[in-house]
Amino acid sequence: MQSITKGLLQLPAKFPNKKILSIDIGGNLAKTAFYIPKSDPQFQDHKSFEILTKDTIPKLSNGEMIYLKSFPSTKIHEFIKFAKQHKLIDKDSQHIHATGGGAYKYNDLFEEEFGQMGVQLKKHDEMESLVNGMSFILNYGKEPAFKYIQGEGKKYLPRESTTQFPKLLISIGSGVSIIKVNNFNSFERVSGTMIGGGTLLGLANLLTGINDFDTILEMSKRGDNNNVDMLVRDIYGDKSPFKDLKGDLLASSFAKVAFDNEFDGNLRFDDISGKYKKEDILNSLVFMISFNIGQLAYMTGQLHQVDQMYFIGNYVRGHDLAMERINFAVEFMSQQKTQAQFLTYDGYLGAIGAFMKEFENDTN
Amino acid sequence: MQSITKGLLQLPAKFPNKKILSIDIGGNLAKTAFYIPKSDPQFQDHKSFEILTKDTIPKLSNGEMIYLKSFPSTKIHEFIKFAKQHKLIDKDSQHIHATGGGAYKYNDLFEEEFGQMGVQLKKHDEMESLVNGMSFILNYGKEPAFKYIQGEGKKYLPRESTTQFPKLLISIGSGVSIIKVNNFNSFERVSGTMIGGGTLLGLANLLTGINDFDTILEMSKRGDNNNVDMLVRDIYGDKSPFKDLKGDLLASSFAKVAFDNEFDGNLRFDDISGKYKKEDILNSLVFMISFNIGQLAYMTGQLHQVDQMYFIGNYVRGHDLAMERINFAVEFMSQQKTQAQFLTYDGYLGAIGAFMKEFENDTN
Structure with a gap:
C-alpha cells in the first residue's frame, strides 16, 4: 500500500489540444469517456454529442467537457463504429485508455481496427481507475455526490475543493467489495460480502x-x-x-x-x-x-x-x-x-479514471 | 450497564440440602435444570435421571450434579407431570426459577399446579439468565466449550478457572443477537442481524x-x-x-x-x-x-x-x-x-442461569 501523490487528479488548466478517448469494458456495459478540443472541426458536432450522452459532465471547473456514453459490452462493434464515425481518434492519439475485464477480451479486435492508425489499447488497472475516477468526480464534477434520505429523496452535495481522505468505496456488483481509499493510487480491499x-x-x-x-x-x-x-x-x-x-x-x-x-x-x-x-x-x-x-x-x-x-x-x-x-x-x-x-456519475468511474491517465503520461 | 460482581456464579462448596428446579420456556423447547440432594430418597432414582437426561453435567468441580432435560414447549404438561412424578419440588422449595417467554405465558398453569404447595414461579430476566448460564458452564462444566475445525471436528477446551471477560455471546435464533458480556450481570446487545x-x-x-x-x-x-x-x-x-x-x-x-x-x-x-x-x-x-x-x-x-x-x-x-x-x-x-x-451445554444456558439464582438468594 502506497500513499504517493502522483498529482494524477490535478485537472490541467486547459486540456491538451488533442482528442482523448477511454473505455471501461465491464461484464454488461462498456462505458466510454471522450474529449474533443474546441478547435477541432469535430467539435461542431458537440450538440449532437450532448444529445447522445445524457450523462455528460457539462461543467468541469476549468470549463472543459468530457462526454460519457455507454454501450452493451456484447455490442462492442457499435462503440468502434461510433468512435470512427465521430472521429474520436485523432492523428495525435497514441492510445485508447482501457480498463475492465473486456480490455483483455477485446484487445485483438481493437488491434485490428485501430492498429494501422498507430493507436494502441493501453490497459489500466481496474481498481485504480475506479478509485481515481471517484476522486476526480468529487473534485471536478458538478453536483458529484448525493445522499438519499427516506421521504426526502436525493440531496446533492457540493464538489470537494480538495479531496478528503480516507474514504470507503463500496462497490456492489454480483458480490460486494469494500475498498479503503487512503490517497490517490493508494487503496486496498479491506472487506466485502458475497451477499450482493x-x-x-x-x-x-x-x-x-x-x-x-x-x-x-x-x-x-x-x-x-x-x-x-x-x-x-x-x-x-x-x-x-x-x-x-x-x-x-x-x-x-x-x-x-x-x-x-x-x-x-x-x-x-x-x-x-x-x-x-x-x-x-x-x-x-x-x-x-x-x-x-x-x-x-x-x-x-x-x-x-x-x-x-x-x-x-x-x-x-x-x-x-x-x-x-x-x-x-x-x-x-x-x-x-x-x-x-x-x-452522480456512478458507472463511469472506471472510464473517467482511465481517461485521466492521459494527464499522468503528460506530466510524468 | 453495570459491572458489579454479585458473586452469583460462585459454586457453593456443597449445594443446600434441598431440591432445586428451574425451567426456561422458549418458543420451541422448554429446558429444565434440577438438583436432588444425595440424602433425599428421590436420589435413589439418580440412575434413571442419568438415563433420562442425556445432557447431564455429571462433574461439577464440587462433585455435585445438575440434571438437564428438555420438553417441547407445547407439551408443558409433560414437564409438570415429570416434576410431580419425580418429586422435583421439595417441601422446602419456595420457587421454581423460570425464564423465557413461556414463563409469562404459563404462569397461571404453574400457579394452579403448584400454588397449593406454596411454590411460586419466580421469573428471571432471559438475557441475564443466558449470560449467567454461559459463565457458570465455562467455570464449572466438564469440557464446557469446543472449537469446530474443518476436517478435525470438535476440539474441546478446558474449563476456565476464573471467568475471563469480556466475551461475545452470539445467540442465533430466528434472528441473531450479538451480546457483549462485560462481567456477571453486565452485558449489552451491541449488534445483530436479521439474517439468521x-x-x-x-x-x-x-x-x-x-x-x-x-x-x-x-x-x-x-x-x-x-x-x-x-x-x-x-x-x-x-x-x-x-x-x-x-x-x-x-x-x-x-x-x-x-x-x-x-x-x-x-x-x-x-x-x-x-x-x-x-x-x-x-x-x-x-x-x-x-x-x-x-x-x-x-x-x-x-x-x-x-x-x-x-x-x-x-x-x-x-x-x-x-x-x-x-x-x-x-x-x-x-x-x-x-x-x-x-x-457443550448450549440450549441449557437460560435454565442453568435461572437455576443459579437459587444461590443468589441464599448469599444475599
Missing part, C-alpha cells in the same frame, strides 16, 4: 422467476416485507429486552414463512404468489441485502476510522429503494451520525 | 419446500454450493485483483442462477430440483448465512476489543456444517488468529 447484487438476482430468479434487475427493483417497491419477515414485535411484543430494538425493526428475514407447511415440494411459483406475493418476497430480499451491505460497510468504516462511505454499482444506480435501505442501515448503525453517499 | 435461522428456514421452505431444520442441515451437507454460487475464480479467473481473494472463495451467493432464463414463473419445485439440486441450494444458503454471521461477529469483536466469541442456538447446536462455516468465517476474517467457540 448477484444474490438478489439469483434468489429472485429462483423464488419468483424474475431475473431482470429493474423489474425486481420496481416490483419490490410495491411489496411489503412484513408479510414474509418477522419483526421485533412478532417475537417480543412491544416489550423488547433490547433498548435499541424497536418493535417495527426487522428481526428475521423470511422467518414468517419458516414454518408454513403448505410447501410440499409440488408447488408452483404461481401458488407461492397466491400466498406470498412476489412483490413482498422481492421487497424482503432488497431489505435484507441492502441492510446487510450498509451494516457491513458502516462497521468496516468504524474499524478503519472512516466516516465517508460511497456506495456504487448497478445495485444502487437509479434504484431508490436500494439507496434508501442502505442509507437506513448506515443511519441506524451510526445512530444518525453518518449517512450513505452515492455518486 | 429464520432466514434459513424461510428461504429453504420457499425454495425447496423443506422446513425441517435438521433435514435442511442434513441435506445441505451433501450439496455443492459451486453449482449455484459464483466463486472469485468465476469472475476474475485465477488473477484476482485482490490479494486476499483466492479463486476458490465465494464471490456471490446464488449469482450463478442470476441470469438463467428458464424460470418463467411456471416452474415447479421439481423442475428447480432437476436443474439445481435442493442439496446445492441448501448448501449455498447455509454457507451464505453462516459466513455472514461469523463475519459480523468477528467485526463486532474487533470494534469492542473482544477476542472470545461463543456462538449458541439451534442453528449451530449439533450442526457440524453450520459450526464449520461460522468458524471458517472467523478464521478467514481474523487471518487465522481467532476461532469460533461453541458450548
Whole structure:
C-alpha cells in the first residue's frame, strides 16, 4: 500500500489540444469517456454529442467537457463504429485508455481496427481507475455526490475543493467489495460480502422467476416485507429486552414463512404468489441485502476510522429503494451520525479514471 | 450497564440440602435444570435421571450434579407431570426459577399446579439468565466449550478457572443477537442481524419446500454450493485483483442462477430440483448465512476489543456444517488468529442461569 501523490487528479488548466478517448469494458456495459478540443472541426458536432450522452459532465471547473456514453459490452462493434464515425481518434492519439475485464477480451479486435492508425489499447488497472475516477468526480464534477434520505429523496452535495481522505468505496456488483481509499493510487480491499447484487438476482430468479434487475427493483417497491419477515414485535411484543430494538425493526428475514407447511415440494411459483406475493418476497430480499451491505460497510468504516462511505454499482444506480435501505442501515448503525453517499456519475468511474491517465503520461 | 460482581456464579462448596428446579420456556423447547440432594430418597432414582437426561453435567468441580432435560414447549404438561412424578419440588422449595417467554405465558398453569404447595414461579430476566448460564458452564462444566475445525471436528477446551471477560455471546435464533458480556450481570446487545435461522428456514421452505431444520442441515451437507454460487475464480479467473481473494472463495451467493432464463414463473419445485439440486441450494444458503454471521461477529469483536466469541442456538447446536462455516468465517476474517467457540451445554444456558439464582438468594 502506497500513499504517493502522483498529482494524477490535478485537472490541467486547459486540456491538451488533442482528442482523448477511454473505455471501461465491464461484464454488461462498456462505458466510454471522450474529449474533443474546441478547435477541432469535430467539435461542431458537440450538440449532437450532448444529445447522445445524457450523462455528460457539462461543467468541469476549468470549463472543459468530457462526454460519457455507454454501450452493451456484447455490442462492442457499435462503440468502434461510433468512435470512427465521430472521429474520436485523432492523428495525435497514441492510445485508447482501457480498463475492465473486456480490455483483455477485446484487445485483438481493437488491434485490428485501430492498429494501422498507430493507436494502441493501453490497459489500466481496474481498481485504480475506479478509485481515481471517484476522486476526480468529487473534485471536478458538478453536483458529484448525493445522499438519499427516506421521504426526502436525493440531496446533492457540493464538489470537494480538495479531496478528503480516507474514504470507503463500496462497490456492489454480483458480490460486494469494500475498498479503503487512503490517497490517490493508494487503496486496498479491506472487506466485502458475497451477499450482493448477484444474490438478489439469483434468489429472485429462483423464488419468483424474475431475473431482470429493474423489474425486481420496481416490483419490490410495491411489496411489503412484513408479510414474509418477522419483526421485533412478532417475537417480543412491544416489550423488547433490547433498548435499541424497536418493535417495527426487522428481526428475521423470511422467518414468517419458516414454518408454513403448505410447501410440499409440488408447488408452483404461481401458488407461492397466491400466498406470498412476489412483490413482498422481492421487497424482503432488497431489505435484507441492502441492510446487510450498509451494516457491513458502516462497521468496516468504524474499524478503519472512516466516516465517508460511497456506495456504487448497478445495485444502487437509479434504484431508490436500494439507496434508501442502505442509507437506513448506515443511519441506524451510526445512530444518525453518518449517512450513505452515492455518486452522480456512478458507472463511469472506471472510464473517467482511465481517461485521466492521459494527464499522468503528460506530466510524468 | 453495570459491572458489579454479585458473586452469583460462585459454586457453593456443597449445594443446600434441598431440591432445586428451574425451567426456561422458549418458543420451541422448554429446558429444565434440577438438583436432588444425595440424602433425599428421590436420589435413589439418580440412575434413571442419568438415563433420562442425556445432557447431564455429571462433574461439577464440587462433585455435585445438575440434571438437564428438555420438553417441547407445547407439551408443558409433560414437564409438570415429570416434576410431580419425580418429586422435583421439595417441601422446602419456595420457587421454581423460570425464564423465557413461556414463563409469562404459563404462569397461571404453574400457579394452579403448584400454588397449593406454596411454590411460586419466580421469573428471571432471559438475557441475564443466558449470560449467567454461559459463565457458570465455562467455570464449572466438564469440557464446557469446543472449537469446530474443518476436517478435525470438535476440539474441546478446558474449563476456565476464573471467568475471563469480556466475551461475545452470539445467540442465533430466528434472528441473531450479538451480546457483549462485560462481567456477571453486565452485558449489552451491541449488534445483530436479521439474517439468521429464520432466514434459513424461510428461504429453504420457499425454495425447496423443506422446513425441517435438521433435514435442511442434513441435506445441505451433501450439496455443492459451486453449482449455484459464483466463486472469485468465476469472475476474475485465477488473477484476482485482490490479494486476499483466492479463486476458490465465494464471490456471490446464488449469482450463478442470476441470469438463467428458464424460470418463467411456471416452474415447479421439481423442475428447480432437476436443474439445481435442493442439496446445492441448501448448501449455498447455509454457507451464505453462516459466513455472514461469523463475519459480523468477528467485526463486532474487533470494534469492542473482544477476542472470545461463543456462538449458541439451534442453528449451530449439533450442526457440524453450520459450526464449520461460522468458524471458517472467523478464521478467514481474523487471518487465522481467532476461532469460533461453541458450548457443550448450549440450549441449557437460560435454565442453568435461572437455576443459579437459587444461590443468589441464599448469599444475599
